[in-house]
Amino acid sequence: MTKKYITTPLLDEDVVTLKAGDQVFITGVIYTARDAAHQKLAELLAAGQPLPIDIAGQIIYYVGPAPAKPGQVIGSAGPTTSGRMDIYTPALLALGLKGCIGKGARNQSVKDALIKYKGVYLAATGGAAALLAQTIRKAEVVAYPELGAEAIYRLEVENFPVMAVNDAFGNDLYIEGQHQYAVRETEENEC
Amino acid sequence: MRELDVAVLTTAIAEMVMDANYNLGLDVYQALEDALSKEQSPSGRHVLAQLVKNADIAKTEQVPMCQDTGFAVIYVELGQDIHLVGGDVSEAIQAGVRQGYQQGYLRNSIVADPLRRVNTNDNTPAVIHFTVVTGEQVKLIVAPKGGGSENVSAIKMLKPADGVAGVMDFVVETVQKAGSNPCPPMIIGVGIGGTFEKVTAVAKQALLRELGQPHADEFYAELEQKLLHRINQLGIGPQGFGGNTTALAVHIETFATHIASLPVAVNINCHAARHFERIL
Ligand code: SF4
Numbered sequence: 001m002t003k004k005y006i007t008t009p010l011l012d013e014d015v016v017t018l019k020a021g022d023q024v025f026i027t028g029v030i031y032t033a034r035d036a037a038h039q040k041l042a043e044l045l046a047a048g049q050p051l052p053i054d055i056a057g058q059i060i061y062y063v064g065p066a067p068a069k070p071g072q073v074i075g076s077a078g079p080t081t082s083g084r085m086d087i088y089t090p091a092l093l094a095l096g097l098k099g100c101i102g103k104g105a106r107n108q109s110v111k112d113a114l115i116k117y118k119g120v121y122l123a124a125t126g127g128a129a130a131l132l133a134q135t136i137r138k139a140e141v142v143a144y145p146e147l148g149a150e151a152i153y154r155l156e157v158e159n160f161p162v163m164a165v166n167d168a169f170g171n172d173l174y175i176e177g178q179h180q181y182a183v184r185e186t187e188e189n190e191c
Numbered sequence: 192m193r194e195l196d197v198a199v200l201t202t203a204i205a206e207m208v209m210d211a212n213y214n215l216g217l218d219v220y221q222a223l224e225d226a227l228s229k230e231q232s233p234s235g236r237h238v239l240a241q242l243v244k245n246a247d248i249a250k251t252e253q254v255p256m257c258q259d260t261g262f263a264v265i266y267v268e269l270g271q272d273i274h275l276v277g278g279d280v281s282e283a284i285q286a287g288v289r290q291g292y293q294q295g296y297l298r299n300s301i302v303a304d305p306l307r308r309v310n311t312n313d314n315t316p317a318v319i320h321f322t323v324v325t326g327e328q329v330k331l332i333v334a335p336k337g338g339g340s341e342n343v344s345a346i347k348m349l350k351p352a353d354g355v356a357g358v359m360d361f362v363v364e365t366v367q368k369a370g371s372n373p374c375p376p377m378i379i380g381v382g383i384g385g386t387f388e389k390v391t392a393v394a395k396q397a398l399l400r401e402l403g404q405p406h407a408d409e410f411y412a413e414l415e416q417k418l419l420h421r422i423n424q425l426g427i428g429p430q431g432f433g434g435n436t437t438a439l440a441v442h443i444e445t446f447a448t449h450i451a452s453l454p455v456a457v458n459i460n461c462h463a464a465r466h467f468e469r470i471l
Contacts, residue, residue, distance in 0.1 A: 066296060075258065081338075081372050123371070126374030128241045149299070
């Protein structure tokens with residue numbers, strides 16, 4: 001596990017330094033969006049209209065945070081399952097999005113788009129929401145406040161911890177990691 | 192006959208949904224620490240250490256361990272000799288959920304209609320399972336359930352001839368398919384028997400057992416161990432990054448079934464396995 005420190009916004013040169021299996025710490029601005037916000041972004045794209053945020057060079061975090069308690073910047077904020085965003089992601093990468101943070105596997109079209117447009121898919125630890133929230137220094141809603149937890153937030157993070165899963169070279173930590181630790185039939189004992 | 196005002200249920204439920212979301216059970220906490228000492232993969236150990244630390248933060252700061260504070264699943268075991276007064280029991284429970292999610296800064300994750308998808312903004316309705324038992328007490332169990340792990344759960348109506356091997360294959364296949372999505376390490380609730388609807392209820396109930404407590408019947412206790420072994424040989428590991436801790440435990444519960452049937456349900460839970468019990 002190599003440790004890498006990155007600051008947003010990202011350039012292609014930054015993205016290509018990241019390899020599947022790297023432990024990555026992000027500092028800077030990231031944007032949140034999950035199912036409902038992605039659907040709205042897709043509708044705007046289909047209608048040829050501008051998006052409410054400029055996503056070029058940015059990272060989108062798939063999260064619907066818990067409400068902030070008084071005195072908190074944000075409530076617990078861990079990743080949601082990324083696969084539900086697969087249908088929207090290639091179009092956003094084509095527009096210059098450089099990374100997304102979530103949990104769980106992406107489909108082939110996302111992996112292909114990460115190679116084509118030089119992007120990276122990062123996984124945050126699902127369920128470590130209280131820990132992750134501690135690295136968020138500032139949070140403000142920048143679009144779709146009516147969506148509540150599903151609104152688009154602009155987050156300022158400091159050393160937000162993630163793992164690079166799909167890099168711009170076609171590597172996949174989920175496949176390689178499982179392959180490395182799977183006990184194959186022939187080695188298997190009684191059951 | 193003992194009388195109990197349903198307002199007592201409202202207060203209890205409100206406190207319990209908060210407790211369940213802030214305080215990871217000691218059984219799961221212990222299982223995470225054990226896994227940390229045994230996990231071979233460095234990234235797996237890194238994840239497990241994060242999860243232990245996360246549980247500590249949630250408990251100290253009294254904040255939700257996971258932002259998905261769940262669908263409130265509530266079990267009510269109602270003593271047949273108690274008389275509930277002061278209003279509708281179900282309503283009192285829903286009011287408790289409403290209160291607890293609001294006061295506890297828990298996320299509202301429920302949409303009123305599955306296709307039109309408008310948030311109810313108070314996390315109701317809860318799913319309530321009532322059973323009537325002897326005595327004059329009320330036992331409440333609150334088990335908030337996250338969507339990520341619920342979505343990868345599965346049911347299959349096997350043939351009786353598929354037997355133990357068929358059941359095992361289906362459970363392992365379901366976990367393999369779930370992969371990294373349900374935030375492994377997972378806890379696997381397996382229901383075997385009953386009818387189509389009963390088997391899923393049994394699988395969910397299996398998740399309420401204290402972690403690591405084997406099934407009372409040796410035959411099933413052994414099956415639980417075999418399944419856990421096979422699942423942890425899949426290599427999925429913590430968060431799916433590779434490793435030998437894919438599941439913390441497999442719990443099986445069974446029910447009588449029809450001569451023609453062998454239903455199996457696999458209800459997957461994540462490490463944020465929340466359940467809280469109180470007797471009133
Ligand atoms: S699967 Fe569990 S740990 Fe993961 S996001 Fe959902 S509730 Fe949280």
